[in-house]
Amino acid sequence: MSTPAIQIIDLHKYFGDLEVLKGIDFQIDRGEVVCIVGPSGSGKSTLLRCVNLLEEPTSGQVLIDGINITDPSTDIDQMRTRIGMVFQQFNLFPHLTVLRNLTIAQIKVLKRSKEEAETVAMDMLERVGVADKAHEYPIRCSGGQQQRVAIARSLCMGPEMMLFDEPTSALDPELVGEVLDVMRSLARDGMTMMVVTHEMGFAKDVADRVVFMDDGVIVEEGPPSEVLVNPRTDRARRFLRMVAEK
């Protein structure tokens, strides 16, 4: 069997005295799409943010393609170019045009020429369907467009895997679909994806595996047809009932 894309070993994370991750063991294979669901405060965003070390784990290991990124001697900046990340609040750079948002890291980190970076950027904007906004500032784009630009910005670095931190939670309901469509097409193209989401429909359709977290531990995991339809645990059942009632 090949090395997993993401492997997490006995991960603990404290914020002060509060233990938000209580020993997580879990892995994602190449090309796999995994959705993390669970009530807010369950630690799912923190877990995601530990995968590219935006959050420093208190103990435990995170291995990306077999490389231990929690080892201080690992070049984390280089590793992060291989792990795309999409945020709830988009976090586009407001002082740069959409095109510059997509080229700046390519030029500064991957040392691509401006022309090369712009070619890649336009390809990616085309792919997410916002090429016409290339020369606008992010503020002139709708939330859905901004999030698609953010996805394109990550894709420009040529990542092997993508992390999504509640990518549709800040969007107006009518704009959710266009972002989910882009994510769906990424999944179809074989991208390894770890998605923290409240979109149960998306999880059911797209995920190869669903992980249900609560109170800092993984309570249940398996194919969506099991975890989301016939959960084994009470906690998962209660959560799904609450989500369904919304």
Place this chain on the structure above:
Amino acid sequence: MATRKRRVGPWSLGTVVAWLITIFVVAMLAIVADWERIGHHFFNLEVAEAMLPQLLTVAARNTVIYTIASFCIGFVLALMLALMRLSSFGPARAFALAYIELFRGLPALVTLILLAFGIPIAFSLRIPGGSMGAAVTGLSIVAGAYMAETIRGGIEAVPRGQMEAARSLGMSHGRTMFSIILPQAFRIMIPPLTNEFVLLIKDTSLFYVVGSTPATRELVKFARDFMSDRRNATPLTVIAIVYLLITLPLTYLVRRLEARVGRGR
């Protein structure tokens, strides 16, 4: 309503009384004041004219040069201090904090005298540029302390997600600071930094205590020399006008910029 009835149109009783008192005081001053003396000593055109070429070519020019020099050096200092203040390295944070508190806590004049006289006496060490070099260095040190806090505030006002997004793209902390955070922070900082510039213009007047040659005088020293020569106070009026001609437009500009930043957010 009861309170309405006591008013006579827009004029309340209090307003009328205040106006009467003001008119009375102004009238008394106008009668009592020695207008001839005031005119001769504060608004003497002959004295003002005698100041003219040098007022602009030497004094005002020097004031502007000293201000810009102190601002630029102070700004570089301030940027380093602000980054140290936000650094994760404890000793750097402690040093920056001590520096900022020290030079904001002391009167600027003490720092100026320290550099112009204290250090040369103690170490027989002369700061390049003579006494004005020392004064500019001193004012830069003080300006750096004040501006460091302005810059830190600007950096902290940029949302945390900006740093996270850039870092997740593989940009280093320093690269993110210079390409992503600082350009946004400077937009926020432009009004307070312009304000700092206005304060510095006025603070260069402190240079008059450190001793200067006729060619290196700034506005206040220039005016003082003229006052001694002519036994006349008009130079004060003249430099007051020059100061206001520089500071008022800048103050107005700050207000405009603040309104724009306020709208933009």
